Amino acid sequence: MNANLMSRNDLVLLLGFSLVVLTMPIWLAPLGAGYPDLLQRFMIYGIFAVGFNILFGLTGYLSFGHAAFFGVGSYTAVWSLKLLTLDAIPAMVLAVIISGIFALIIGFLCLRRSGIYFSILTLAFAQMSYNLAYSVLTPITNGETGLQLTLSDPRVIDAAVGHSFVGQPIPTLFGTPIGGYAGFYFCAAFLIIAFFVAQRIAGSPFGMMLKAIKSNQTRMQFTGFNTRPYALSAFVISGMYAGLAGALLAVTDPLAGAERMQWTASGEVVLMTILGGVGTLVGPVIGAWIIKYFENILSALNDNILARFFDVLPDGVDSFLVKVIGKFVGDGWHLTLGLVFVIIVIFLPGGIMEGVRRIAAAFRNRGSTPRTSNQTQAAE
Amino acid sequence: MTFLKRGLTRRRVLQTGMAGIIGTGVAPMVFTRGAWAQENFCNNPTGDTVTFGLNLPLTGAYAEEGADEQRAYELAIAHLNGEGDGGLLNVLTPSALKGNGILGKKVGFVSSDSQTKSDVARAGATRMIERDGAIMITGGSSSGEAIAVQGLCQEKGIIFMAGLTHSNDTTGKDKRRYGFRHFFNAxxxxxxxxxxxxxxxxxxxxxxxxxxxxxxxxxxxxxxxxxxxxxxxxxxxxxxxxxxxxxxxxxxxxxxxxxxxxxxxxxxxxxxxxxxxxxxxxxxxxxxxxxxxxxxxxxxxxxxxxxxxxxxxxxxxxxxNWHWNLQDAGSIAFTKSFGAAYGSPPSQAAHTAYVQALLYADAVERAGTFYPPEVIKALEGHEFDGMGNGPTLYRADDHQCMKSVLVVQGNEAPTSEFDVLNVVQEVGRDTTTYDPSIFGGELGPAEPAPLC
Missing domain, CATH: 3.40.50.2300 (Response regulator)
Structure with a gap:
């Protein structure tokens, strides 16, 4: 990578990010999250959040409907695995293309408005897509039950090259099954690529245009720029990121359910971005990791595990602690997530990345007041 | 060292991945899968405990059923470990269960809230298989969940003992070699x-x-x-x-x-x-x-x-599928020990959950190994009695239990809050048995056992 292409800081950030990502199986193991499925999800939702940030963080358009593109990506990927081949590459290429087209249509309609109206429009379209997937298009989506691979799928390309297999069909990459740690590194490579592309976009003249749209769209228009093509491109790019993430989720775990298109899933990616830090590159990824960690680890704790953990404490104290903490784990993990979210938004409006910056600033020159972060708001 | 092995896999995968992205289209696929030795299978329990993975909807539309299933599994595990009054261990015939765990290993469990959603159920099951080393996944109160998790279990080589699932597809169109259902169907x-x-x-x-x-x-x-x-x-x-x-x-x-x-x-x-x-x-x-x-x-x-x-x-x-007020020895024993433990009669969800846990344990004992293809063989075509549904057959063709079905009616004059349904008729197994081929579907192979 030569110096003209990337600044030194960007390169350090990319390399540091790659290192952190690739060593996740080691440093997450003591936290109880070092197993392939969750690691894959960390990567996948990281990509989703990075893509969402291009629209929300850079351009300032708050979309409440990104789960629709995620779902379209998943369904496309599963259908490609069913109809064409078990290989992951065609599935992912198709998923990105189809979700991009879908984003183009929805973006074209929604970007006629900005601010809250834009958010509501995207929410409406996403909810429509969810309902289509849930009940209207059940022959294509299999509704609530979810779309799965079966032995009797046609798989035209596989059949043409005379490839056969035994057992449950599993997506492959040139013959290597994508499961377990192989699946994790596969997703990790995509996260790093996605991160790199987002970095390039943010630093490019195009990214500058997006930032300008965010800071004052009207002024942009008065200076003679037509902002809509730029906003639409950002929307489509971020829709394609979502499609890529959805496809990866379907490739590593070949089931596409309608729930992943629900408005809660759209809200989740907004939470991830805000929690980590809107407009920052790393923030949304960290937000995604934190939410997925909470969802998968806290929700798996139950009273029995807590009781074992607090066994050393005297009687009465331990049962009291189990009772209180039990409300915040297991099926009550949303409560913990809500509390963390409220605390972060109140004390660190710039998300976790603001916390990181404040700590770094405090270390750099002790005693001086920490810098205030860049405020992030939706486009007017 | 396992990590070294993983590192090598990563490198290979990245290399092939890069070559592929640059290269053209779809390369011919070579699917290699060795036959695994019997000791080398997913989550082979090596210590002195064996872990069940309970995948239960504790929130969502079927949360009530999920909570009752959890009670039943905890009771079943206690009984398998020789605690409590032994429950249905005493009435199951034929039975290989000894009340000292399974093959001498103490039974433990991990659980996951499936939220009555297929996606979440699958993620939870994966976690229990990959992280917690569950040898068997059981539970679920929605057919959507059951079918999603069953597909996953086939892929991982882990036996799935379905809980409450009543869809024809579970043992019909979407049946899997590694999935078993005790509950009846629509x-x-x-x-x-x-x-x-x-x-x-x-x-x-x-x-x-x-x-x-x-x-x-x-x-x-x-x-x-x-x-x-x-x-x-x-x-x-x-x-x-x-x-x-x-x-x-x-x-x-x-x-x-x-x-x-x-x-x-x-x-x-x-x-x-x-x-x-x-x-x-x-x-x-x-x-x-x-x-x-x-x-x-x-x-x-x-x-x-x-x-x-x-x-x-x-x-x-x-x-x-079952009612706590049935008067056979199995139903009486189960209602008694469930009532003693939790103060209410068990629901049909609790019953099927409990029975599934016992049937799996019994099959492992009979097979003499946890190796899934052997356990599957032990379950397929297994004829047993005493679990409250009369003589029952685990049909080999579709892994559906063949047993009698109850027609019930809401009680016009309930004497207690639990006395809400009356059994009108017990329709015998001969009548409810049907031709498995009407629903299509393929079980797929048991061997070679996939390695998760």
Whole structure:
């Protein structure tokens, strides 16, 4: 990578990010999250959040409907695995293309408005897509039950090259099954690529245009720029990121359910971005990791595990602690997530990345007041 | 070192991945899969404990059933480890269970909240397999979940003992070699319920279906429609409602002008606890249509739902897999030990969960190994008795248990809060047995056992 292409800081950030990502199986193991499925999800939702940030963080358009593109990506990927081949590459290429087209249509309609109206429009379209997937298009989506691979799928390309297999069909990459740690590194490579592309976009003249749209769209228009093509491109790019993430989720775990298109899933990616830090590159990824960690680890704790953990404490104290903490784990993990979210938004409006910056600033020159972060708001 | 091995895999995968992205199209695929030695299978328990993975809906529309299943699994595990009164261990025939765990290993469990969602259930099951080393996954109270998790288990080589799942697809179109179901299915409900409906309501009825919009609802609607149309009934309309709806008024209003005189509620769990009282409060049962009294039928019903629906359930017909008030030795033993532990009679969900845990343990004991293909062989075609459903066969063709089915009716004069359903008829196994080929589907192979 030569110096003209990337600044030194960007390169350090990319390399540091790659290192952190690739060593996740080691440093997450003591936290109880070092197993392939969750690691894959960390990567996948990281990509989703990075893509969402291009629209929300850079351009300032708050979309409440990104789960629709995620779902379209998943369904496309599963259908490609069913109809064409078990290989992951065609599935992912198709998923990105189809979700991009879908984003183009929805973006074209929604970007006629900005601010809250834009958010509501995207929410409406996403909810429509969810309902289509849930009940209207059940022959294509299999509704609530979810779309799965079966032995009797046609798989035209596989059949043409005379490839056969035994057992449950599993997506492959040139013959290597994508499961377990192989699946994790596969997703990790995509996260790093996605991160790199987002970095390039943010630093490019195009990214500058997006930032300008965010800071004052009207002024942009008065200076003679037509902002809509730029906003639409950002929307489509971020829709394609979502499609890529959805496809990866379907490739590593070949089931596409309608729930992943629900408005809660759209809200989740907004939470991830805000929690980590809107407009920052790393923030949304960290937000995604934190939410997925909470969802998968806290929700798996139950009273029995807590009781074992607090066994050393005297009687009465331990049962009291189990009772209180039990409300915040297991099926009550949303409560913990809500509390963390409220605390972060109140004390660190710039998300976790603001916390990181404040700590770094405090270390750099002790005693001086920490810098205030860049405020992030939706486009007017 | 395992990590070194993983590192090598990563490198290879990255290299091939890069080559592929640069290269053209689809390379010919070589699928290599060695035969694994019997010691080398997914989550082979090497220590002195063995872990069950309980995948339970603790939130969502079927949360009530999930909580009851959890109680039953905890009880079953206690009994397998030789704690408590032994429950059904004493009445299962034939039985290889010794009450000292499974193959001498103490049974433990991990659990996961599936939120009554297929995606979440699958993620939870993966976590229990990959992180917690579960040897078997069991539970679930929705067919959507069961089918999703069953596919995953086939992929990982982990046996799945389905909990509450009533869709024909679980052991029909979507059946898997690694999935087993003790619970009955919608088709059997149709066989059992049809004649009783004909007897009670005659052959000149017009039925209106409200159906939970997922695999179970679809297949139950299809089965009940077939059974009632065979009686001479006419189906006016079938309307799908999203799983987890709370307000059914928009679906109930059109029934008034549809010319229907029977409402068939293909709902379960909280859905029915909401829809049935709303239909009754709507005045449907006080109406007359086509010169006949309007009736409501709930093809699948459980004590938990009947309790939740309160007075609305009185006199309403449905089917159940099992009822705590049955008077055989197995049912009495189970109701007694469940009641002693939790202070309430078990639901059919609890029963099927408990039985599944025991049947798996028994199969492992008989196979003498945890190696899944051997355990599958031990379960397939296994004939047993004493679990409260009469003589039962785990059919090899589709992994569906063949046993009797209960037709139940809401109790008109309940004596306690648990005495809400009466068993009207026990339809024997000979009647409810059907040809497995009618639903299609393929089990797939057991061997070589996939390595997760």
């Amino acid at each position: 088709y059997q409900s149709g066989i059992a319920l049809g004649p009783v409906l004909g007897e009670q309501y005659g052959s000149q009825r017009r039925a209106y279906h409200l159906t939970a919009d997922y695999t179970w609802g679809w297949t139950q609607e299809e089965s009940i429609k077939a059974a009632t149309e065979a009686l001479g009934w006419e189906t006016v309309a079938t309307v799908r409602t999203p799983l987890g709806s709370t307000d059914y008024s928009q679906y109930l209003t059109p029934i008034l002008n549809s010319g229907a005189d029977v409402l068939i509620l293909n709902h379960y769990g909280l859905d029915m606890v909401n829809s049935l009282p709303q239909a009754v409060q709507f005045g449907l049962r006080d109406r007359e249509a086509n010169g006949k009294q309007f009736q409501i039928v709930t093809p699948l019903i459980s004590e938990l739902m009947a309790k939740g629906a309160g007075e609305s359930v009185r006199g309403i017909f449905g089917t159940s």
